[in-house]
Amino acid sequence: MSEAPHLTFDLDKPGMSTGYLVVAEGGDCEALSLPVFSLNKGEGPRLLITGGCHGSELEGPLVARRLLEWLPEAQTCGRVIIVPVLNPPAVQASSRNTPADGLNLNRVFPGRADGSLTERIADAVSRLLLPLADTVFDLHSFGPGWEFPPAVTTLPIDDSYLMAKTIAVAEAFKLPMTLVWEHPEAPGMFDVLAHDQGKVFICAEFGGGNVTSEALAIYEAGIRNALIALGFVEGKAEYPLFRKQKSSQTLETRRSSDELKSPARGVFEPRCSVLDEVNQGDLIGILHPMESLLANAIDIRAPGRSIVYAIRSGAYVDVNEGVALVARPQNR
């Protein structure tokens, strides 16, 4: 029988201490050791920051590392636990899902101690780290192939007190977009487990496309703003500049009905940018069949007044592939 998941160090030690979260071995993989950083400054709020849930989203692991350069010095109270990479085999494979079992870590929470590798990671995080925090920042990104603004997102939460508290923390990032995102695949998400325990859970969606120096600086500034709002560090929150502008808005979307799809096979041409406001009939993009002189290009137009929050990179797409996502200002 394999050893149980455990932490190799005492997280209650004052100051910064480091060690590993050990995920037990199984038939599919040896034991994994996930580097963990505990920044303990005594009484105060308790935050867990995780990155690298999906191996193709490296903004989170990089921003987590950047926090470690200044947060141990700047933090004045409370405890922050940072796990830059939740799923090392997926990061090494640059793969969204875990290569060993093909599972999406963010669909198997709370996991299983005797499950496959992905389930064992979820189980170790659920049992050993989540109970130590009141608030979770899980650092994702929209991934390559899409244009997406720096954003924080939350699922809709039935508990209206927790919803309001979550939106307040989300907006404290002061990123260009805060999105309330009705996700069709919510069961098994880390978000839902945290909500069920009454915790504030912020899913950062740190952009799409390339991971650039400029984008990483925006994400780091967003987290710093939230750390100030939660009382961990002193300072003045500032809107990070996105495309050289200050911008911030809270939107809501239904993942299923707010998705525009390609009407045919061909090359998709984006004709608008993220955060563009569009009215019914405005041009979102064009589908070019390319292969024949007889097939005409097809305009893809906005179904109604909305804000484009994600748009596909120019790419060869199949019929019915998603090419744009729209949202509307949140009703409150």
Next chain:
Amino acid sequence: MSEAPHLTFDLDKPGMSTGYLVVAEGGDCEALSLPVFSLNKGEGPRLLITGGCHGSELEGPLVARRLLEWLPEAQTCGRVIIVPVLNPPAVQASSRNTPADGLNLNRVFPGRADGSLTERIADAVSRLLLPLADTVFDLHSFGPGWEFPPAVTTLPIDDSYLMAKTIAVAEAFKLPMTLVWEHPEAPGMFDVLAHDQGKVFICAEFGGGNVTSEALAIYEAGIRNALIALGFVEGKAEYPLFRKQKSSQTLETRRSSDELKSPARGVFEPRCSVLDEVNQGDLIGILHPMESLLANAIDIRAPGRSIVYAIRSGAYVDVNEGVALVARPQNR
């Protein structure tokens, strides 16, 4: 025996006419029909614009389509032949090389009539289209996974008259970067074949990362500027804004010695942006081993005074993978 490559229409007809360049069938593929647009306004310069040489670079095919929206009306003289997609099977597969034979179209020029599919495409283009032009704009891009500025490039050319003429046309695009690029794999490139025939050949490298609406507008403006300089259309050339700034510089690079490589396996963090000027020792990026608390992050620093012209997106990289490319102002 299969039919010879041919054009299905008369390109000398006045005004815009359309048809196909037929690439003969072979053992590996049926005959291909490449859509061709001929814009004939009589006497004057003769230009060939090609896109889609590499199937993972869709900026070229999209910009070529955009030209067709206004150029037939705006053109006052000469002839422009536009082939938006040179390699349809590669575009359909979103693949750099041709799936049927695994070959890179831009390494097999002038091609072979009895060769594999990629060689047959090169042969048809070399024999039927290239002779009709004095100048070629071949629209590439740096591809996903890298940050790269909107640019036009040229190989160094021994013939100093042709080199000067080429630089003059390249700079007429008024894109942020004109790059003289010593490429280690020049034999078989379309560029070299055109140079050998005394033609001006501009290889546009339309950015890296995502294909966005904003980027496509910059590329289209660059080509419009060059069309004005060549005398095809009337109007005033304008520097397209890149990151809300006007910028334009001519650089040169040696592909082999100007490449910075990853010192270890891990996650690469870009710490500068394209077109940043750096001095010896300046931080270009950081390699994070991520998997162990014992392995330290490794700084990647500039070897000398230079300009970063391409930088890798944050990504999990192997030891010795390229992560940044630098250049210097051209000596003239």
